[in-house]
Amino acid sequence: MSPCMMGLARIGRTRRTVPASPLLQSRRLAASDRDHGDLLDLCRRRNFLLGEEMTPPSVLGGGHSLGPLGAQLKRNFVQEWWDAMVLHREQVLPIESLCHLPVTSNPSPRAAMMTLPKSCLGQNQDPTREELGKMADLRQDLLYGALHNYLSCLDLLNRKLPFGIAEVGRCFHPITDKDICRVGEKTAASLAWFSSAKTCTQWRDYWLRQRLLWWRKFAQVPSRFTSDDQHDEEGRKKAVIQYEFPWGKETIEHLSSMDDSALTQIHHGPVANLHGRDGRKSIIPHVVWVSGDVERGLLAYLSDALQVTENPTSRGRDQRRMVLKIHPSLAPIKVAVDLGKGPAADLRLVCQGLCTELRGRGISVWPGYLETLQTPMEQLFTKYDETGVLFTALVSDTTLQSGLLQLRSRDTTIKETMHISKLSDFLTHYMTAALKL
Amino acid sequence: MSPCMMGLARIGRTRRTVPASPLLQSRRLAASDRDHGDLLDLCRRRNFLLGEEMTPPSVLGGGHSLGPLGAQLKRNFVQEWWDAMVLHREQVLPIESLCHLPVTSNPSPRAAMMTLPKSCLGQNQDPTREELGKMADLRQDLLYGALHNYLSCLDLLNRKLPFGIAEVGRCFHPITDKDICRVGEKTAASLAWFSSAKTCTQWRDYWLRQRLLWWRKFAQVPSRFTSDDQHDEEGRKKAVIQYEFPWGKETIEHLSSMDDSALTQIHHGPVANLHGRDGRKSIIPHVVWVSGDVERGLLAYLSDALQVTENPTSRGRDQRRMVLKIHPSLAPIKVAVDLGKGPAADLRLVCQGLCTELRGRGISVWPGYLETLQTPMEQLFTKYDETGVLFTALVSDTTLQSGLLQLRSRDTTIKETMHISKLSDFLTHYMTAALKL
Numbered sequence: 001m002s003p004c005m006m007g008l009a010r011i012g013r014t015r016r017t018v019p020a021s022p023l024l025q026s027r028r029l030a031a032s033d034r035d036h037g038d039l040l041d042l043c044r045r046r047n048f049l050l051g052e053e054m055t056p057p058s059v060l061g062g063g064h065s066l067g068p069l070g071a072q073l074k075r076n077f078v079q080e081w082w083d084a085m086v087l088h089r090e091q092v093l094p095i096e097s098l099c100h101l102p103v104t105s106n107p108s109p110r111a112a113m114m115t116l117p118k119s120c121l122g123q124n125q126d127p128t129r130e131e132l133g134k135m136a137d138l139r140q141d142l143l144y145g146a147l148h149n150y151l152s153c154l155d156l157l158n159r160k161l162p163f164g165i166a167e168v169g170r171c172f173h174p175i176t177d178k179d180i181c182r183v184g185e186k187t188a189a190s191l192a193w194f195s196s197a198k199t200c201t202q203w204r205d206y207w208l209r210q211r212l213l214w215w216r217k218f219a220q221v222p223s224r225f226t227s228d229d230q231h232d233e234e235g236r237k238k239a240v241i242q243y244e245f246p247w248g249k250e251t252i253e254h255l256s257s258m259d260d261s262a263l264t265q266i267h268h269g270p271v272a273n274l275h276g277r278d279g280r281k282s283i284i285p286h287v288v289w290v291s292g293d294v295e296r297g298l299l300a301y302l303s304d305a306l307q308v309t310e311n312p313t314s315r316g317r318d319q320r321r322m323v324l325k326i327h328p329s330l331a332p333i334k335v336a337v338d339l340g341k342g343p344a345a346d347l348r349l350v351c352q353g354l355c356t357e358l359r360g361r362g363i364s365v366w367p368g369y370l371e372t373l374q375t376p377m378e379q380l381f382t383k384y385d386e387t388g389v390l391f392t393a394l395v396s397d398t399t400l401q402s403g404l405l406q407l408r409s410r411d412t413t414i415k416e417t418m419h420i421s422k423l424s425d426f427l428t429h430y431m432t433a434a435l436k437l
Numbered sequence: 438m439s440p441c442m443m444g445l446a447r448i449g450r451t452r453r454t455v456p457a458s459p460l461l462q463s464r465r466l467a468a469s470d471r472d473h474g475d476l477l478d479l480c481r482r483r484n485f486l487l488g489e490e491m492t493p494p495s496v497l498g499g500g501h502s503l504g505p506l507g508a509q510l511k512r513n514f515v516q517e518w519w520d521a522m523v524l525h526r527e528q529v530l531p532i533e534s535l536c537h538l539p540v541t542s543n544p545s546p547r548a549a550m551m552t553l554p555k556s557c558l559g560q561n562q563d564p565t566r567e568e569l570g571k572m573a574d575l576r577q578d579l580l581y582g583a584l585h586n587y588l589s590c591l592d593l594l595n596r597k598l599p600f601g602i603a604e605v606g607r608c609f610h611p612i613t614d615k616d617i618c619r620v621g622e623k624t625a626a627s628l629a630w631f632s633s634a635k636t637c638t639q640w641r642d643y644w645l646r647q648r649l650l651w652w653r654k655f656a657q658v659p660s661r662f663t664s665d666d667q668h669d670e671e672g673r674k675k676a677v678i679q680y681e682f683p684w685g686k687e688t689i690e691h692l693s694s695m696d697d698s699a700l701t702q703i704h705h706g707p708v709a710n711l712h713g714r715d716g717r718k719s720i721i722p723h724v725v726w727v728s729g730d731v732e733r734g735l736l737a738y739l740s741d742a743l744q745v746t747e748n749p750t751s752r753g754r755d756q757r758r759m760v761l762k763i764h765p766s767l768a769p770i771k772v773a774v775d776l777g778k779g780p781a782a783d784l785r786l787v788c789q790g791l792c793t794e795l796r797g798r799g800i801s802v803w804p805g806y807l808e809t810l811q812t813p814m815e816q817l818f819t820k821y822d823e824t825g826v827l828f829t830a831l832v833s834d835t836t837l838q839s840g841l842l843q844l845r846s847r848d849t850t851i852k853e854t855m856h857i858s859k860l861s862d863f864l865t866h867y868m869t870a871a872l873k874l
Contacts, residue, residue, distance in 0.1 A: 372597070
């Protein structure tokens with residue numbers, strides 16, 4: 001097995017080791033105080049998130065834009081979600097609804113649920129009309145869109161049940177920060193699943209299992225993703241998927257079941273319109289609703305992937321090595337192409353050709369070779385490790401002579417020699433293998 | 438050449454035929470009155486767009502949610518945009534900014550540009566505070582996000598110019614409809630390109646050419662996508678890319694150039710922070726800003742793809758054939774898998790296996806075989822043609838015996854016999870070839 005593929009095998013092993021070894025755990029626990037700061041510091045320094053004053057509440061509350069690496073990470077995350085929830089499903093239809101809910105004179109029960117929470121009104125009993133106005137008709141989740149557009153989707157499927165409506169989109173929520181009420185934002189990834197009352201509980205269990213498996217699939221330590229039962233403000237049971245952050249557990253996804261009133265409350269026409277075919281019966285379906293918070297999910301995966309190891313040869317300076325061992329499918333950049341020793345102009349041409357080839361295969365590349373300021377190689381590796389770049393390809397005068405380049409792995413730190421013509425095949429194979437582990 | 442590949446060659450030919458033949462033109466012009474209604478009717482009937490009362494202004498103003506086919510079409514559109522503007526570019530960084538602009542006590546020049554238009558204030562000189570409040574801090578475009586996050590991206594690239602910041606995201610604008618002011622929504626696909634003053638004009642021309650080529654790449658009649666120069670409200674020149682809809686030309690993308698004040702007005706710190714390296718010089722860059730309206734773009738491609746032909750054997754009834762000849766890369770569904778004659782239970786198993794294989798290759802499939810209500814084959818083909826499904830695979834008892842299925846092409850309507858094991862390779866090859874034409 002090549003050293004690079006060994007790195008991949010190691011990912012597989014870590015993922016299967018559900019309870020971490022006691023030694024590993026004690027090292028992790030000792031580091032957990034620092035992890036909190038490390039995580040947010042890394043997010044800021046390496047441009048996963050943008051903005052100053054990053055705190056767990058500000059990040060979880062959706063107060064930050066995504067920087068270049070965060071945006072690419074999110075794109076990969078949503079792609080995986082989409083593949084698992086839409087592309088590979090028989091009966092899931094995607095939609096894209098508007099952020100603004102329709103203005104109605106009679107507020108529906110759903111709309112009533114969207115009033116500002118008490119915390120926002122507590123400090124200031126007479127909030128300005130603007131504050132209320134701003135939030136009033138912005139969606140807080142994607143459920144309304146799915147229920148509202150149920151009829152079109154039902155028609156498209158010739159009224160056949162069960163089926164699902166999937167959507168990924170920006171949602172809004174009020175947050176109170178230093179007595180000021182602001183609008184927080186998040187991206188929700190939502191599935192509303194319509195099925196008969198009889199099968200609704202089975203489907204709920206099915207989706208909960210599927211979603212937990214999905215979250216764990218990309219994790220370094222899958223056991224930190226857990227499911228639990230909670231009750232919402234109105235006493236209804238809902239299942240949640242949580243991730244154990246350094247500062248405690250946070251909900252990243254929730255599942256709830258609703259009876260047929262979910263649809264009858266939204267649609268005011270004849271009830272018969274809502275009927276779907278379940279085998280030979282004609283029924284109004286119940287709903288299982290699964291909704292994940294994408295940005296919290298990203299933070300969970302970043303926290304899961306971040307490994308800090310102490311360097312025993314530390315000479316006073318902070319010699320800790322931080323590596324973001326993020327799953328190959330999610331990694332924002334798969335490979336960095338850099339210059340080794342040799343005639344820069346010639347090597348740049350080789351690098352350019354290599355990058356074009358890799359991009360043609362859909363592999364995202366960091367063109368490190370374009371940099372004209374010299375950076376020591378170790379500093380470069382630190383930067384790439386902290387951003388989760390899987391491999392660094394070093395093109396040097398050897399490459400000009402024999403076509404061989406050096407390929408350094410993030411996970412093993414081992415440098416392997418590889419022919420330049422094999423790199424794109426190797427990476428494609430590596431990515432496919434990582435998904436199957 | 439197989440009949441199916443002939444269909445592909447025909448796409449290529451149509452695309453190269455920039456001015457349509459006089460005969461074709463006269464047929465098109467005669468049909469243009471009806472086209473308008475046909476287009477919106479198709480969008481509604483086939484679930485590209487959702488909602489009632491579809492008019493050109495309501496669709497162009499972003500008043501409709503996207504249905505299952507529209508959502509998938511948009512996904513493919515954004516994927517192509519992303520590949521062309523981010524993945525295949527050396528120096529373009531993606532970001533994802535918040536929909537709400539930061540609240541500042543001193544409104545910046547940019548914020549001043551975001552006040553409500555006069556048309557919205559005209560009818561009602563004292564608009565309610567809510568109406569103003571709702572719009573006040575929602576972004577109207579993605580420029581602010583790019584300028585605001587310029588510094589983080591500059592750092593990531595070691596201050597090297599030129600570079601670009603790309604983003605695709607929801608934007609908001611006020612619309613007046615029957616004297617009521619509402620918030621319209623659109624998805625913008627934006628690139629802010631930072632370069633030296635000297636090269637700014639060249640870059641503007643470069644991006645305009647690139648963007649026009651991009652739009653034409655996926656068009657049936659590329660000459661309906663044109664570029665033009667316009668002046669904005671403040672007299673500044675901007676370039677626009679327009680599409681010739683049945684009801685007239687509409688702008689789908691615009692390009693404008695800004696000097697270094699674009700950055701200095703947003704950032705209030707020391708000016709030196711804004712400096713980037715352009716060769717050996719240190720400068721504050723000028724900006725070329727490219728911004729496309731995704732939903733308008735989708736409507737342009739739908740309009741471009743819709744072909745209506747009269748059936749000469751019409752017997753009183755409306756015998757027009759509508760085909761949505763949308764580009765293979767954009768088509769929401771690539772292949773439908775349906776049952777022919779034979780034992781349904783056995784055939785369904787074959788179909789299921791085939792669909793799983795196709796999905797594994799990333800090909801979106803419509804599982805027509807799941808339908809238990811019998812539909813005449815011709816009616817099925819009409820439905821698939823109107824939704825732009827490239828191929829219909831018919832699995833029948835012949836498939837059980839010899840592995841052969843019938844593959845019907847949308848573009849040629851010819852049915853070809855193909856071995857079931859060759860289908861996914863054929864489709865992958867077809868998609869790749871379509872992109873290269």
